[in-house]
Amino acid sequence: MDLGTLIGFVFGLGLVVFSMTHGFHDVGLLKLFIHVPAAMMVVGGSLAALLIHFKLEEFKQLGKVIGRTFLYPIPSVTEEIDRIVLYAGIARKDGLLALESKLEEVKDPFFSKGIRLIIDGFSANTVKDILELDAEVEKARHATGKKMLEQFGTFAPAFGMVETLIALVQMLSNLSDPTTIGVGMAGALVGTFYGAFVANMVMLPMAGKLDVRAKQEYQMRELMVAGIMAIQAGEKPVLIKERLKAFLTPKMRAQIKS
Helix, strand or coil: CCCCHHHHHHHHHHHEEEEEHHCCCHHCCCHHHHCHHHHHHHHHHHHHHHEEEEECCHCHHHHHHHHHCCCCCCCCCHHHHHHHHHHHHHHHHHCCCHHHHHHHHHCHHHHHHHHHHHHHHCCCCHHHHHHHHHHHHHHHHHHEEEEHHHHHHHHHHHHHHHHHHHHHHHHHCCCCHHHEEEEEEEEHEEEEHHHHHHHHHHHHHHHHHHHHHHHHHHHHHHHHHHHHHHHHHHCCHHHHHHHHHCCHHHHHHCCCCC
């Protein structure tokens, strides 16, 4: 669970609710912000636009994309370096085939695939090409997920405005009772409020989180490729460790085991 995403949502929602209730002597007036047609227009309209904008196969992944902002474990960089150094020592001592018994411990399919390729005897260039292609395809897939959330954040305010315009037309078509104008105007603006909230408190921040995650994951893939190539080349574990430290910040380098 990504606590940052959860805390951000809870804190942001709390601020919105506080603002909605501030100055109200009657908390029951919060019902003014509950408008089912407006919510349906903002969310439903945005989803409809996404269906038009993206392929159906891509659209079906929207739920998983949103879930990745909450549940998306990225391996520890320091732990991965320690693992690579350990495997390099085993390979130098007992040969690459000795790493086969370690594959069951590897949860990351990318790293597991790389180790399997060098165990099977593929050339260094072939292994590197395959892994780099996998990393690029994965990066492109994440970019599509990020783009969907960004587009959702773009569509939501627009459909909020559509709902507001519809409500205004309905209100202005019946001005026989001036006392209803205030309530009608308030209800009309709820759609705009929903659109702004969904875009700026939900979708656009999540798109940003996915972008950060994708960059972190791609850097991890680069580290793994460099490590796997070094293991296949039979380099000394100490040398591999020093080389892979380039992927770390000075503070993180201190966490690497001596």
